[in-house]
Amino acid sequence: MTRQARRSQELLHPTQQAQTPRNDVDSPTEPLGAIADGDSVSVLTDNTASAGTGNGATPDARGGSGALKKAPTIRDIAHAAGVSPATVSRVLNHDATMSVSDSTRNTIITTARTMGYKKRSRRSTSSAASPLHTIGIVQPPVLEQLPPQMYYYYVCSALESRLTADGFGILRFYGEGTDTLEQALESDADGFVVISPMDPQVLLRLERSDRPVLATEMDPLFGGICTSVAPNYITSIISAIDYFLAHGQTRIGLLCSDFQYQHNDMHFDDSFLRTFRSYLSVPKLFRTGYIYRGDGSTESGYELMKRAIREHPNDLPQAFFISTDSMGVGALRAFYEAGIDVPGTVSLITYPGTPVVKQVFPELSSVTVNTDALGRTAATAIERLVSQTDDSARLSWSIKMSTTLELRGTTINTAIANIQR
Numbered sequence: 254m255t256r257q258a259r260r261s262q263e264l265l266h267p268t269q270q271a272q273t274p275r276n277d278v279d280s281p282t283e284p285l286g287a288i289a290d291g292d293s294v295s296v297l298t299d300n301t302a303s304a305g306t307g308n309g310a311t312p313d314a315r316g317g318s319g320a321l322k323k324a325p326t327i328r329d330i331a332h333a334a335g336v337s338p339a340t341v342s343r344v345l346n347h348d349a350t351m352s353v354s355d356s357t358r359n360t361i362i363t364t365a366r367t368m369g370y371k372k373r374s375r376r377s378t379s380s381a382a383s384p385l386h387t388i389g390i391v392q393p394p395v396l397e398q399l400p401p402q403m404y405y406y407y408v409c410s411a412l413e414s415r416l417t418a419d420g421f422g423i424l425r426f427y428g429e430g431t432d433t434l435e436q437a438l439e440s441d442a443d444g445f446v447v448i449s450p451m452d453p454q455v456l457l458r459l460e461r462s463d464r465p466v467l468a469t470e471m472d473p474l475f476g477g478i479c480t481s482v483a484p485n486y487i488t489s490i491i492s493a494i495d496y497f498l499a500h501g502q503t504r505i506g507l508l509c510s511d512f513q514y515q516h517n518d519m520h521f522d523d524s525f526l527r528t529f530r531s532y533l534s535v536p537k538l539f540r541t542g543y544i545y546r547g548d549g550s551t552e553s554g555y556e557l558m559k560r561a562i563r564e565h566p567n568d569l570p571q572a573f574f575i576s577t578d579s580m581g582v583g584a585l586r587a588f589y590e591a592g593i594d595v596p597g598t599v600s601l602i603t604y605p606g607t608p609v610v611k612q613v614f615p616e617l618s619s620v621t622v623n624t625d626a627l628g629r630t631a632a633t634a635i636e637r638l639v640s641q642t643d644d645s646a647r648l649s650w651s652i653k654m655s656t657t658l659e660l661r662g663t664t665i666n667t668a669i670a671n672i673q674r
Contacts, residue, residue, distance in 0.1 A: 325368040327441045334364045337463060339443045339639050341365070342386060353642065384422030386639045389442030391426045391433065393449050404578075404607050404624065405448045408469055411628025412446060419636060438462055444639040446631060450512060453478055465638035469631050472524050477649050480638060482631040484605065485653040486524050489620045490574055491532055492658045493602040497572040500665045502600060505533065506543035506570035508557055508580050525576045525604075543570050547580060554583025562591050569593075572600040578607050581617050585663070601663040605656070615662025627654050 327345075331338040336357060344353060344361045392409050393402045413423055426437045434455055437445060444465035447456065451468070456478050459466045471481035497505050509525045526544065533539035545561055547553030554575065562569060575581040581603035588595050595601060595615065603610060606621025630652060660666045 325365075325370045330361065330365050330368060330370060333368065334361050336361065337642075338441065339386065339464070340642055342443055345370075384420055386443040386636075387422035387424055387441065388416055388635055388639070389424040389426060389437050389440055389445045391437060391445060391447045391449070391451070394427045402449075403609070404605050404622070407607065407624035408628045408631070409448050411625045412448075412469075412632050413628075415629045415632035416636070419632070421632075421636065434458060444635050446635050465635065467631060467635045467638065469627060471651070480634060480649050480651070482627065482634050482652045483654065484622045484627065484656055487528050489604060489656045490525050490528050492656070493574045493604075493620055494529070494532060496602070496658060496660075496664065497574075497600065500600075502571040502665075503538055504540075504543070504568065504570045504572070505538065506545070506561065506573040507576075508545050508547065508554060508573060508584060509576040510549050511546040523576070525574075529574065549577040549580060551579045551583040554580030555587050556583070558584035558587035559591075562587065562593070569599065571598075572602070575601060575603045578603045578605070578609050578617065578619065581619075581663075582609060582613055585613055585615075585617070596663050596665050600665055602658070606659060610661065618661045618664040618666075619659055621657045621659050622654065623657075630654065 327338045327341050330345075331341045334341065334357075340353065340357070341361055344358050345365060390409065390412065393405050416423060424437075424440055424442050426433050426440075437459065442464065445459050445467070447459070447466065447468045448470070450470040453472075456466060456468060460479050466479040468479055468481045469483055471478075471483045473487060494505060497503075507526065507529045509523045509529075512523055523546070526546075529544075530539055542564070543561075545557040547557050554577075557580070558573075573584065575584060581601055584601060585595060588599060593599060600618075602618045602620060604620045604622075605624075606619035607624075610617035610619045634652065
């Protein structure tokens with residue numbers, strides 16, 4: 254495993270007032286204390302020779318007498334007991350709200366005891382209390398938290414704040430590749446929240462781990478793969494198009510991502526592009542030549558808009574919807590260098606309205622996502638999912654967060670108030 258991969262997983266316990274771990278649970282054997290979901294400790298078994306014994310035996314990683322066995326995890330106990338990891342976690346942590354039969358409870362406690370799963374020894378007498386559940390958060394690499402990734406940073410910040418305040422532990426997984434996915438699957442997380450866009454196949458693999466999965470970016474075509482709390486992309490772009498049309502701007506262009514994926518041998522495109530194409534095709538206003546695709550960065554927006562200006566010297570779109578604020582900043586620079594007036598000649602509306610839209614002149618009009626509300630709602634949803642023990646935990650549902658069209662300096666603003674969709 255590379256150094257970056259080793260650093261990519263971090264366990265965070267919520268900061269709470271120091272408490273003495275409970276050890277008064279009724280069990281058929283010796284009580285187990287409160288156990289953190291992600292704890293995995295080395296345990297000397299009955300046939301293991303302790304250091305300093307008369308024969309001088311030391312632990313042997315190859316196994317056999319004197320071997321230091323790999324410590325069991327929550328998932329190991331769940332597999333042996335025939336229950337979910339979330340159920341094991343709640344039983345061992347004395348969750349009073351847990352609805353489980355005495356037989357199942359005793360089976361879990363007995364299995365944990367037999368496998369040698371014991372409470373981690375705390376190095377500090379004032380350590381934080383163990384969380385009842387641990388949530389794995391899959392997010393973009395921490396060193397790349399720049400636009401457009403800053404949007405995901407804001408969502409993740411609100412998500413983590415709520416989870417921590419509610420007593421949940423957090424496991425962070427940085428990146429979107431195979432290594433990150435494998436680390437997540439091998440972890441003791443009780444559920445996962447995926448922050449950035451991800452191929453449906455990746456979400457399906459997480460779902461098959463028999464743990465709840467929630468996505469904060471979900472293509473409308475795949476809402477049934479897992480539970481999602483995401484912005485309403487369809488009404489977001491439609492609100493911008495309607496605004497342009499209301500001001501007589503019928504030549505409308507689009508700058509969007511080049512994100513594409515396949516599912517069940519079918520090819521799928523950017524969700525903004527699909528909505529843009531279908532909505533403008535009805536009044537016969539869609540033009541393929543007005544579509545420009547890039548990686549979402551400022552430089553990409555700059556280069557794409559310079560290309561649009563070159564390709565349309567006499568029929569440049571009167572308005573553009575731009576799917577990232579960063580691309581909008583680059584586009585604004587291209588218009589400035591070309592001497593094209595914004596919004597007099599061309600209007601711009603960007604998405605999702607991160608603070609960068611107010612750091613340029615003129616300020617960018619935007620369809621704005623309330624990232625704080627999105628993160629808090631996602632936290633509430635995943636908390637509910639990992640706490641359910643009946644079949645309802647297997648159901649997928651979708652929450653669409655409304656967005657707000659906020660008019661600033663890059664649109665023709667006449668007597669039309671901000672529009673919430």
